[in-house]
Every structure is written in structure tokens, then in C-alpha cells.
Amino acid sequence: MPRFRLFHLTLRRRTALYFSIGLTAVILSTLLITRYFFLYSINELEDLELERANKQAFSVIQMMARQLEERSFDWAYWDDTYQLFTERNIEEYRELNLFQDTLDTLGLDMMAFVTVQGELIESLVRDDSAVISPDLVKQAVQNQNVQSHLHEMRRQLDGKQKSLAGLERIAGRIWLLSLTPVRNSEGSSAVAGWLIWGQDLSSRFPGGFADILSSENGLDVVMPGYAIPSEAHATGADKWLQKNALYLTAWTPVTDLANHKIAYLKTQQPRVYYQKGSDLFVYLIVVVSSVTGLIAVATFFLFNNRISTRFADFEQTVMQLFSKYQLEDLSSRRSDELERITQLVEVLAENTSLTEGKLNDTLQKLDALYQNRSIGMLLVVDGEIIDVNQAAAQLLGYNKQDLLNQELRCICAEDQQGCSEEKIKHAAENGKTRFEALMQAKGEREIECLVELTPIHHENQQALMISLSDLSEQKKQERMIKDLVGRDPLSGLYNRPAILAKLDKLIETEPTRFSFLYISIEKLKQISEVYGHLVFDDAVKLVASVFGRALKGFEVGRISEFEFIAIIPEGEQYDEALMGANRFMDILAKTREVSGIELDLNSKVAVIDPSLSDQPLGYLLQAAAYTIQTYHHDRVTEVIQITKATADKAQHALMISRDIVTAVRENAIIAYYQPIVDTESGKVGGFEALARWIHPELGFVSPEIFIHLAEQNQLIVELGESIVRQACRFLSTLNRQREEAGLLPLSVHVNLSAIHFYHARLPAYLRQVMAEFDIAPGLLVVEITESTLLGIESETLDRMTEIKSLGVQLALDDFGTGYSSFSTLCSFPLDIVKLDKSYIDQVENNDRARTLIRSIAGMAKELGLTTVAEGVETASQLRKLKTWNIDEIQGYYFYKPLPEQEAMEKFCGDARNQFAR
Structure with missing residues (x-):
């Protein structure tokens, strides 16, 4: 029996075999490459999803810390809590306020009241938890980081004493602690002590957040002998990742108040998509391999019997044509594949003509859409506007012809550096296709617009299609909402957070170049106590209206029941503000009738020396309040100047006020x-x-x-x-x-x-x-x-x-x-x-x-x-x-x-x- 040898096959069979093998190889290799990149992409997506889930869990912990710190101010700035430290009415305070229900209501596991010197005077601990240590409060108060913060705050001026919140490891568990200075309800007193709130994070996390977190999360407390599994590999600064066929697990370090590592945030999620993708491709490989084998066999026989035979006939015919030069005979052979191809080309040419007509129809429709669209559209090539629709021309206030062949920067506001052709092109290349910008309309008018970029080809050139959406009304509404949030609902003036935020910004951006007026109308407090809230409200509204007349053009805010601030943003307005302040005092110096009652609204006004306005805001407010309080005259007829000497006295008074409680009770006097x-x-x-x-x-x-x-x-x-x-x-x-x-x-x-x-x-x-x-x-x-x-x-x-x-x-x-x-x-x-x-x-x-x-x-x-x-x-x-x-x-x-x-x-x-x- 003769041996089968591939090289003994005829050219026709060899071509058919090569074609079948090539087809099979292409299909299988394409499938394997697709599988590789598909699973690689899934793996990358799972890594990103795990990182996002880990950050989400970490953000939840930070949010819990921030909320705990913010909520603690309600108790720390409560007069009852302030009097607990100043009058030491511990029994009364305990009977009125300290219950287990209090911890449930506040969402706490522990609270403690500590003096400025770090002495614990009262505490409350959840008593229904078997995991809370009996000496928890003692460990929390004596915690090195807590004591370090209290010691540091004692060295600071009262105005610089601030709260602190974060995590601590106590009795082998992770606790969320906040340390908040205790002051009176007006925030004007010296720090009388510290309020410590605590949540057992080991028990509470993730807790109620488990439903909104996308993965399973937990805290691994770092104790002696604790170690990350050896299968995990480092992905960053003390961050670890472990992968197996079923799960992805990430460990991220969690630090205490001193930035020392105390635990790891462990996030784990199942590899659902990876497993399904892997199983799917195993199934596909089996199925496609079987189908490919059948197709390859069928293709071999089909190619061998039909196509390669045709190639042989075609080759033989061509050889005959070249030998006999009888090319004219080809036109009579209607069954030849070339003739069929010619017929096909004729059909394609006819179809191309039809397609061109349809394309013209489509272009006309797109042009109508471009011209009639409500959003402004500009076509820009090499920084030059070559086309613009009517909506854009109307938005910018120009005729369409006025904009054609103009440079793009002619419609960009002067301070918009990113509006040049180069900057816009660079933004588009980097994927930034949407941004907000000020566009320069006719008559030097500026319009806030949303700009969208679409790179296109125009007459074989790179071009940009720029759409402009008018945001003026939207921005106006946003500014109105923001302004309303920062307003005092009673007086219409800025509220305390808003006006103080403006002062903080000026201190940062315009030090020694601005000033402010500090206005005190102490009779307002008496009006509230004597005549009630309705008369008080009308009196405040009257004062606000006087501000509108005497200090028109200046930003005025109400910072307490009877205190106000008017900002002098520039030194050139200093004298104008002083004249306005004198008008304000003159108006209120006269007895006013409010709600049918004759009221004396005599005021005191002090002004900060602009040379002091680079100091912290607490320092300036303390100096102003001290100046007003120590100016002992029944009638103030002129604005009181706040100098460096006065500010220093205020700081000394603050230090004395801070220490006088200890001095009296420890017989230092x-x-x-x-x-x-x-x-x-x-x-x-x-x-x-x-x-x-x-x-x-x-x-x-x-x-x-x-x-x-x-x-x-x-x-x-x-x-x-x-x-x-x-x-x-x-x-x-x-x-x-x-x-x-x-x-x-x-x-x-x-x-x-x-x-x-x-x-x-x-x-x-x-x-x-x-x-x-x-x-x-x-x-x-x-x-x-x-x-x-x-x-x-x-x-x-x-x-x-x-x-x-x-x-x-x-x-x-x-x-x-x-x-x-x-x-x-x-x-x-x-x-x-x-x-x-x-x-x-x-x-x-x-x-x-x-x-x-x-x-x-x-x-x-x-x-x-x-x-x-x-x-x-x-x-x-x-x-x-x-x-x-x-x-x-x-x-x-x-x-x-x-x-x-x-x-x-x-x-x-x-x-x-x-x-x-």
C-alpha cells in the first residue's frame, strides 16, 4: 500500500487543504485571543470595582467620623454642658441628660466629659454590650493621642482650640472618637472643657451601610501576631490584594489620630464575571472547535470540487488565450465567472448611483437640522470660523455673515485662556469634550455657555464642530439658591457661616487690604427677654433696613442675637464705610417705635485696622468683641478703632478668662x-x-x-x-x-x-x-x-x-x-x-x-x-x-x-x- 505524503498531493488538493487549515487556525486563534483579552479586561474591571468598593467603604468610615464630630457640637455648645464644667452640677446634669436612651438617640456607645487639664468628671457607657470593656472610658481618656491633643490645645490660644475626630484602637477594638471643645451656646466663652463621643466601629461597621456597599467589608484589628496572607501581593503603600478563582480581597490600612496603623479595612467580592466568562469561553471553545472542524472538512471538499476546479479551468483558459490570441471569443461565453463579475460591477455601478442620490437626500436633512437646531453650532478649521448656524449667531448677538471667516478667539472672553484653537484642540484630543466657558457676545457682553466639541473631517481637513448651550439662566438660578442658603431668614442679611466664610476667604486672598465693622446692639437681647420674640423679630428687621440705608453696597451679616459684621473689601472704601457706620449709629441713637413700643436701639461699632486683617479670624473677632465689651460709655457717637494694642489686650483677656476658673478653684488668687x-x-x-x-x-x-x-x-x-x-x-x-x-x-x-x-x-x-x-x-x-x-x-x-x-x-x-x-x-x-x-x-x-x-x-x-x-x-x-x-x-x-x-x-x-x- 503506497504511503500518504502531503507533498505528493496535487496543487489543487494542496491549495484546498491549506485553505481549510488556515481557516481553522484563524477561527481558533481569534477565539483564543478574544478569550485572553476578554478575561484580561474582566480582570481589570474587577480590580477597579474592588478598589472602588474599598474606597466607598473607607468613605463611609470618614463620613461617620465627620458626622460624629459635627453632631457633637450641639452638645458641646449647649449651656447645660457648659454649666456642667463651670458650676460642676454633675448630679443634676446626670439626672436630666445621661441615660442609656441618650446613647441610643445619639447613636453612641460612650460619652465622656473631660476638663481642660484632662480630668474626667462624668461619663456614660453603653451597658448592654458584652464586648465593651468596663474601664473603656478610662482607657479612652488616657489614650496617648487624646491626651496629646488636649495638651496641644492647652498651649494654644482659645480661638485656635479646635475639635478632632478619628479612629483609635481601645481594648482590642476600633473606636470612632470625637473631641469637641465645650463653650457656651453663643460660642463666645473660653473653652471650659472637652466632650468626648465614641462609637464602637468594630460593632457598628458596616452595620446599616452593608445594604448600600457594593462588597463585603470588615475591619481587621492589627494586634501582635497579625499578618496579611502570604498569597496577597502589594499594590501600593501598605495596600494588599489577593486573587484566587473565586474571590478578590483587598486590605487597606486604617490609621489613628496620630496616623499610626491600627487596623486594615478588608474588602472582598466574588469573581462572578470572571468565572462566568471563563466557563463561557470553555463552552465556546468546545462548540466552535467542533463546528470549525466540520466547516473545515466541508470547505476542503467544496473548494476541491468547485473552486479549485474553476481555478484550474480558468488557468487553462488563460493559457489557451495567450497561446492562441483569441481574446475576442471571450465575449460569447456567457457562463464565465469573469463575465459574471463584470455583470456584478455593472450592477454595483448602478447601485452606487442610487446610493449617491440617497446620500444627497441625507445631507440635505442634516443641513436642515444643523440650521434649525436650537443649540448654537460653529464649524472651526485652523482657528477660523468657516460656518455658523442661526442659533449661534442669535446667541452671540451677531449676523451670521459677521462671524464667518473670523478667528475663534473673537468670541472668547479675555480671561478664558482655554478658549484658543490650540487649547480647544488639545482638550478634545485628551477626551475633554464638554466644559463651561464665558463667551464674548456683541457689545462686550459675556454669556456663560456649555461648550461641546466634536472632531470631524471637512474637505479633507481636521475640523471641530463646536456646540454652544446658553447657561445664563441656569447659573442665575444656581446663584440665587446659593445666596438663599447663606441668608438669615429673619433679617435677610448673610447668616453667620456665610459672612464668616467670606471673611476667611479675604484673609486668605487679600490680607492687610480689607477690614470689617463689628456692630453690637445689646438692647436687642433685652428686647427678646422682655418683650418676646415677635417684637424682637420686628426690631431685627428694622435694624436690617437701617443697614440697607446707611451701609448700602457693603456685605452685612448677622453673627449672633445682637451682633453684626459689615465687610469693607477694599482699603479705598474704608472712609466711606466709617461714614456709613456713623450714619447707622445716628439713626439708631434715636428712640424707635417697634410694634407700638418705644425702643432704645443704641449701638456700638468697632472697625478693624486693615493692617491686622492678615490675622486668623478668631483673633480678629475676639479683638472686636473685647473692644466693644470694654468700651464703657452710655452713648457711643463714633466708630471705635481696633488697634494691635487692643487686639493683644483681647488675647490677654482671653488667656485670663481661660485660666480664671482654675485660678479661683485652686486658690491661685x-x-x-x-x-x-x-x-x-x-x-x-x-x-x-x-x-x-x-x-x-x-x-x-x-x-x-x-x-x-x-x-x-x-x-x-x-x-x-x-x-x-x-x-x-x-x-x-x-x-x-x-x-x-x-x-x-x-x-x-x-x-x-x-x-x-x-x-x-x-x-x-x-x-x-x-x-x-x-x-x-x-x-x-x-x-x-x-x-x-x-x-x-x-x-x-x-x-x-x-x-x-x-x-x-x-x-x-x-x-x-x-x-x-x-x-x-x-x-x-x-x-x-x-x-x-x-x-x-x-x-x-x-x-x-x-x-x-x-x-x-x-x-x-x-x-x-x-x-x-x-x-x-x-x-x-x-x-x-x-x-x-x-x-x-x-x-x-x-x-x-x-x-x-x-x-x-x-x-x-x-x-x-x-x-x-
């Missing part, structure tokens, strides 16, 4: 003792206890400053009690040693504010302290000012009688500086009258002052009152006062206020030190 000398004998008969505060950073702080702040922060009673206790302890020790030395006891004077004098627990406290330190009757003197006597006379008399029954003497301090008259000395059971230093300073050159002092001394003598002259500094003053029978002298002529230890050493037992000078 101590008593100094100024001796009071008997005029006749020259002996020291007692002391006046004077509060002194030596601040660790600012040094000596004037009592005029910290006593006022103590009253504002409701600490004046605590401060008064502290000085009373220090004075009684000093007097007890001093008199005990003097008794041992055979010397007479001395007395001590203590100043009490009007608030403290009428405080319910004052008599009981005086009784307790006098008993504790064994103070004899008559040795403790309470000094009160004339303003204390302006209350209801019967209540004042009852309180004075109650205090005197304890053996405490009463002294009227600074007599003659207030509203009292000589009848005051007769109406109240006083023991001592103290003449103010302002009168003593004038005894040398003011006859009226001398007459008044002699009259007071004579009246006091008749009433059996002791007279004390304060502020005596010269021998001449002493001689005159002695002549006028003033009983006792107090002042720098004899002694300055002495620290306790120095006073104790000087007067405890040495008889030589009992005489002044």
Missing part, C-alpha cells in the same frame, strides 16, 4: 494685706485683704480685670469665699501669736461684691469660717460699695442686720463715688465709712474736696462711725486728714499691700513693728 493705721497713735489696727493674681505667663493681673471676669463667669462668690477664708486663717494665726506676745488683736477688712453680699449662703459661710478660725466679734469687717445699697431697702437692711448679728462689722467702701448721699449713712447700720482715693488726691488743691471730706468726717463722728481715708501717699495729706479728725489712714505713705508671710513676720509679735513709719 491670693490675699495681700494692706495695714490700716490709727491716725492719732500711728499704730496698725488692722488690714484690708486685697485679692492679687500673679499669672504664670502674664505676671501681675489687675483686679479690675479678673474681678470683672469672675463676675462674668459666675465665680465671684467662690472668689469672695476664698479671700474670706484666707483672711480669717491669716488673722487667726496672727492674733494667736500676738496674744502670746502680749499685743492687742488686729482686724481684717474683706471686700464683697453685691452679688456675694445678697447670696443666700453668705451668712452661713461667715458663721462657719469665723467658728473654724475662732474669729472674735468685731475683728472681721465686710466692705461693700455704694452700688450694693441700690437694691430693695428692706432686703438690704435684713441682710446687714443678719451679718452684724454674727459679730461682723460693716464698712461702706469708696464713699462719694456712686449714688449715695449723706442720708445713706443714716439709713443703714454701718460701722465704718471709707473715703475714696479720688477725694484724697484733691485735698491739696481743691476746696470743694476739702469741704466734702470735713463734712463727711463731721457727720460720721456725730453718727458714731469710724472714718478711714484710702490712698494716702504724702505727709501733707496725712497732716490735713489728722487735722480733720479722720480716724484711720490706709495708703502707700505707710504700707503697700504685703504678702501674707511678710505681713505675718512684720506684725506677729515684735512691738517695734506695731507703729507706722
